Amino acid sequence: MTTHTTGTREEWLAARLELLDAEKELTRRNDTLAQQRQALPWVRIDKSYRFETDQGGASLADLFGGRSQLIVYHFMFGPDYKAGCPSCSSIADSFNGIVTHLQHHDVAFWTMSRAPLEKLQAYKKRMGWTFPWASSSSGDFNFDFNVSFTEQQQRDGEIEYNYQRGGHAMDAAPVPEPVVQFADTCGTDPSTYARDRPGISTFVMEEGVIYHTYSTYARGVDGIWGMYQWLDRAPKGRNETGVWWRRHDEYGNG
Incomplete structure (x- = not known):
């Protein structure tokens, strides 16, 4: 009953x-x-950034691909990870289908991580993804847009993420169990895992000048997390008692 x-x-x-x-x-x-x-307000970007892509080296301007707008998803895949973050992976499962639509509406879309390109390519092949993914391993892009942090910042408690210092689960002590679990699935330790974070940043180009227009982090990314939009409409909602999701190739046959 x-x-x-x-x-x-x-x-x-x-x-x-x-x-x-x-x-x-x-x-x-x-x-x-x-x-x-x-x-x-738009913030002009005068700094030069370089990325590695499947097509070779690229500048930030190159990522626009002739379009006037650019959306970047900051995917948690640090240089020492063995695999991408499970949460980012579940979010990215919805990316393949949106790229063409965005491109035909004057918006370029890229996923960005600090891991070397060869790691990203191998993981992308494993996951069956086709969306564009660039490595920012050679520069400051992730650090400048507050999704990657140094060991020194960690030790000194100076990580500012989601527009505040401290307060995020990844910075808590003791380390929350989900962070331990996710770090383990990425083949790394919690401290290393927590030096990269998820987020979205957007840019616009006008008359050859690039501007940063918006960034969001943490729960600000929920809106593009496809499975949650469906679960919020299911009879029992999110119905969560802990970390339940996996990379899509790690579920059983049930």
């Missing part, structure tokens, strides 16, 4: 219409937030 509230179709419809009003309000609020993002 279910313990959840049950009712008639008429009672369900009344409750659903009340929820619909709340959903519409959230949609309008999301529209307002999108406008606030787009209204942020």
Whole structure:
């Protein structure tokens, strides 16, 4: 016998219409937030960045591929990892299908990590992904956009992530069990694992000048985490008691 509230179709419809009003309000609020993002001041980038791609060395301008906008997903795959972060991997499972649509709407899309290109290529092949993925291992890009940190910053407690110092689970002591688990699945220790973080950064190019327009981190990435958007609409919601997801080739046959 279910313990959840049950009712008639008429009672369900009344409750659903009340929820619909709340959903519409959230949609309008999301529209307002999108406008606030787009209204942020642009910050000119004069620093030169170099990346390694499947097509060879590339500058930040090259990543635009002739388009005026660029979205970068900062994927947790540090140079000492043996495999990409499981959370980032589950997020990236939705990337293959969006690239073409973005490209045909004047938006270039790249995933970016500090691991050497050959590691990214091997992992990409394992996962069956086709989206563009660049290595930023040779420069400061990840550090400048606050998704990678040094051992010294860790030791000194000077990591600033998601626009604040401290407060993130990866910086907690003792180390939370999920961080230990994820580090282990990446073939590294928690400290090394925590020196890279997830995020999204966006850029625009006008008259040959590149500007940084927006970055988001931590829970700010939830909106593109495809499985959660579906689970939030499932009867039992996220229904989580701990870390349950895996890389898509690590689930059993169930």
